[in-house]
Amino acid sequence: MNKSKIGIIGLGTVGSGVFKTLKSFPEIEIVKIAVNNINKPRNIEGLDKALLTDNAQEIVTNPDIDIVVEVMGGVNPAFDLIKTALENGKHIVTANKEILAKHGQELFSLAEKHNKVILYEAAIAGGIPLIMPIKTILAGNRITKINAILNGTTNYILTKMDTDGVSYEDVLKEAQELGYAETDPTGDVEGFDAAYKITTLATIAFGKRVKYENVYREGITKIRKEDMAKANELGYKIKLIASAKIDENNNADVRVHPMLVLKNASLAHINYVTNAVEITGNPVGTVVLSGAGAGEFPTASSVVGDILAINSEIDKNSSILPMMHCKHDLDATPVNIDDTFNKYYISITAPNAIGVIAMIGTICANKNISLSSILQKEVFENKTADITVITERCQEKLIKEVVEELKDCTVNSIIRVAD
């Protein structure tokens, strides 16, 4: 049996889960763990304080260590540490979605140069088996489309808004109290976290480099409880969807934004902090993989899976894990969101009910936009009309023109609708 020596950088939630899980694997020896503060009290059974160091350089340059497990998060100093580790001949296992999205190309090139691998199953969807299946058993496929729920915090908030009929602000507060949302929730609720993840996932699935700066991103902070109610009435749920599509000419449309999804769609049933990834390819068709997208133990499952995969091949006289290699040299061509075609949910408040449907209908018809659903309710107190429409597929820039022409009305929300 191979026996690998590893160093772990970071002993927060994920690092603790990895430490506890690795106790059952005598073939993996933990040589060193880098932490910020050696003297911080930690309630981790079996943790020998002699393993700890506050100098991560001791890990990335340690000649005894075969695999560096980076679970500290953030770009700095993780980026430099991973580079140093690769230069010192270590394999890397990381859960760092931000670093992969922003600096993946440089890191994978450096790994290739040193004939080492970087595995990162835990960085995209926690415990869900995703990257390794794509690189191995799905390797015979041309993957063309991904629709995914990749952020547990926002899915929790949207699920609670839906089931309890409460506002975004109220649920966020509760989620913060429960520890599901951070004090500064921006990274989650504005879609950054999901955007990091879909950047790398699309790159791997398409075999073309998708650049983070080309990923369109919109968060969930503007979703109103009224939108949730209307979506339900029309047969939909609202989810924060990370999506990626690539066409035969290598144009990649990659984005994160809220979407209305039909109630009978797979992703509509993914609730609270669960994540799910729907992958469409040829010949497999569509597969859906779901599970816990975060958390101490689910994430540890993926980190440990990656460690064991490297360990199983570490002594071979050949480049290891050939199927896991990340091809990324050819860039995908980005698609501007204004050029994309979507269906749209539009919620409008009109000053009065008379002729307003005719007006909206005319504005849309002039741009060749068809309406598939219309819901009008008169608000008696102030004589305004509350109108909800769902359009057929049309170009995003035309919808922006429609909104401008609706200057006499208040446009409350525009949310894209999944096909």
Next chain:
Amino acid sequence: MNKSKIGIIGLGTVGSGVFKTLKSFPEIEIVKIAVNNINKPRNIEGLDKALLTDNAQEIVTNPDIDIVVEVMGGVNPAFDLIKTALENGKHIVTANKEILAKHGQELFSLAEKHNKVILYEAAIAGGIPLIMPIKTILAGNRITKINAILNGTTNYILTKMDTDGVSYEDVLKEAQELGYAETDPTGDVEGFDAAYKITTLATIAFGKRVKYENVYREGITKIRKEDMAKANELGYKIKLIASAKIDENNNADVRVHPMLVLKNASLAHINYVTNAVEITGNPVGTVVLSGAGAGEFPTASSVVGDILAINSEIDKNSSILPMMHCKHDLDATPVNIDDTFNKYYISITAPNAIGVIAMIGTICANKNISLSSILQKEVFENKTADITVITERCQEKLIKEVVEELKDCTVNSIIRVAD
């Protein structure tokens, strides 16, 4: 790049899909394809008739061939062909669930003896990535529970019975006309197909040999449209569930039978021919993998994935694919269905309504069985009472005693209920 030479045995639905998919992979050369009848007209683009043979021995003994792809199905002659191929130093990729369930141990031992691998992703759940993820990225887990929908034909029939409110017989006829069910549907509707699959899946997931003859099996032919309606009323769907549980003492409870599953459970949303596998392990928690469980192209995806995996490692000077190795020497201890604990849905027709609930309640109470739901409807025409109960968890043998004591009533259906 490695270049493997393969021989394919069988050119039916799966074989054709494999042939068509492999056209995009120049690293895989198809040397020979064995068929029953060389002269049968086949509409397969690019198929050179010179590739065909009606003598499969030419493939399994051919010194040029590295990998034998067995997609003919059935035990004979596939079993002997695979053994001969292994003895002649070929790796095996197979979609043959029956052979793995009945003779897996012998085949895996023979493969190990000859330092070859048998991969079989397509045998369990068509295109769904399942076996390779369990053996690789989930390798850090102790898997303890599987609940799955592994047969598309029966799931189609149950879905149609549910949505259209029609009888088993009527849907079966329609499914046969559409080609979703075979002329003799026994293998599907009596649960044999699902039992083959869960035998191998449980063996792999638990790392203990589960024997096919110990798998409890019950089909869907006795499910009435009235049961579907009642289940719906009580908040459930009825699905044919293949399940497997193992405890710390190595007792494996593996079965295939219909079950009521709560409408908000993952498997309740898996409809028509889609398959799904819910895997629970530590540390990952629960993941659900779903997709097409059969069909030309989904199945080809898994067969080709296995071929590419072997190809990527075929020239290495070490035992290949170490993580894929099938540990199977230690048998799991079977659990008798009479000893298991379940909830039960029981549909009863009583000769008259007076005192019948009290009688049922007393019979159950005497055996310490609690009832969680009771639904009674008087049938006015013939003065009988139509009663549906759902019990709390209790031992199967006690439920059999309850049924015997209900001798004055007609017990229409007993269906187990998922926790």
